[in-house]
Amino acid sequence: MxxxxxxxxxxxxxxxxxxxxxxxxxxxxxxxxxxxxxxxxxxxxxxxxxxxxxxxxxxxxxxxxxxxxxxxxxxGRVPDGAAFIPPSGQRGRFYQWCFYTQVTLEPEVYAVFRDSRLPAAEQNPALVAAARAKFATLLPPIRAELTSKPYLLGDAFSACDLLMSGLLIWAKGQGMLDDEPLLVAYAERCGARPARQRAMA
Ligand SMILES: N[C@@H](CCC(=O)N[C@@H](CS)C(=O)NCC(=O)O)C(=O)O
CATH class of the missing domain: 3.40.30.10 (Glutaredoxin)
Structure with missing residues (x-):
C-alpha cells in the first residue's frame, strides 16, 4: 500500500x-x-x-x-490479536462514534481552525464564537460515555477511539477543550500510544 x-x-x-x-x-x-x-x-x-x-x-x-x-x-480482527473493530453486525455504536466524529464534530473544529489561518482582516469572530459554542453542546454524550469506561466501546481501544481522540487532540489545539479534563485525559491517553507516536514522527 x-x-x-x-x-x-x-x-x-x-x-x-x-x-x-x-x-x-x-x-x-x-x-x-x-x-x-x-x-x-x-x-x-x-x-x-x-x-x-x-x-x-x-x-x-x-x-x-x-x-x-x-x-x-x-x-483489524486478527485471531488472538487486538480487535480494532467489533464483529460485523455488532457495529452500531462503533459506527455511531465514527460518524459523530466526522459529520457532527469535525465541521466545528475545522471552522475554528480555518478562521485562525486567515489574514486578520478576513477573520470572523462571530463565526468562531458560534462554532465554539456549538462544539461545547456536542461534548456531553462523549463525556457521559467515558465517565464509566476508558474507551468508547468499553475496556479496549478501537478505531472509533482513534478517530475520536485524533479529533479531540485537534480541538484541544484550537482551545476548544479548556474545561474538559476528562476528554483531554482520554485524548492524551490515546495519543500517547506508540503507533500514534510513530505516525507523527
Ligand atoms: N474529508 C477529507 C478531507 C481531505 C482534505 O480536505 N484534506 C486537506 C488536508 S487535511 C487538504 O488536502 N487540503 C489541501 C487542499 O485542499 O488544497 C478527508 O477526511 O480525507
Whole structure:
C-alpha cells in the first residue's frame, strides 16, 4: 500500500491506523506548504488533497475516516490479536462514534481552525464564537460515555477511539477543550500510544 500523506493533515489518522495494524506501507510525504499535493503527477487523490491510500490492487481510496474504518475491517480482527473493530453486525455504536466524529464534530473544529489561518482582516469572530459554542453542546454524550469506561466501546481501544481522540487532540489545539479534563485525559491517553507516536514522527 502507498499512503500519500502530510502529518499536519487528516492523513495522520490513516497513518496512525496503519501503524496500529503493523501493516507494510510506503509513505509518500507531500509538502502542502509548496503545494506539492496539487500536482496530479504526484498525488493520486481525485481532488488533489491528502490523504489518499493506493491499495495493492491499485484502487485509490480517499476520505480519511472511511479509510480508517476500511483498514480496521480488513485487517483489524486478527485471531488472538487486538480487535480494532467489533464483529460485523455488532457495529452500531462503533459506527455511531465514527460518524459523530466526522459529520457532527469535525465541521466545528475545522471552522475554528480555518478562521485562525486567515489574514486578520478576513477573520470572523462571530463565526468562531458560534462554532465554539456549538462544539461545547456536542461534548456531553462523549463525556457521559467515558465517565464509566476508558474507551468508547468499553475496556479496549478501537478505531472509533482513534478517530475520536485524533479529533479531540485537534480541538484541544484550537482551545476548544479548556474545561474538559476528562476528554483531554482520554485524548492524551490515546495519543500517547506508540503507533500514534510513530505516525507523527
Ligand atoms: N474529508 C477529507 C478531507 C481531505 C482534505 O480536505 N484534506 C486537506 C488536508 S487535511 C487538504 O488536502 N487540503 C489541501 C487542499 O485542499 O488544497 C478527508 O477526511 O480525507
Amino acid at each position: 502507498k499512503l500519500y500523506f502530510n502529518k499536519f493533515s487528516r492523513g495522520s489518522r490513516v497513518r496512525w491506523m496503519l501503524e496500529e495494524l503493523g501493516l507494510p506501507y510506503e509513505c509518500i510525504v507531500l509538502d502542502m506548504r509548496t503545494g506539492e499535493h496539487r500536482d496530479p503527477a504526484k498525488n493520486p487523490h481525485p481532488l488533489l488533497k491528502v490523504p489518499a491510500l493506493v491499495q495493492d490492487d491499485g484502487t485509490v481510496l480517499m476520505e480519511s475516516h472511511a479509510i480508517v474504518v476500511h483498514l480496521a475491517d480488513a485487517y
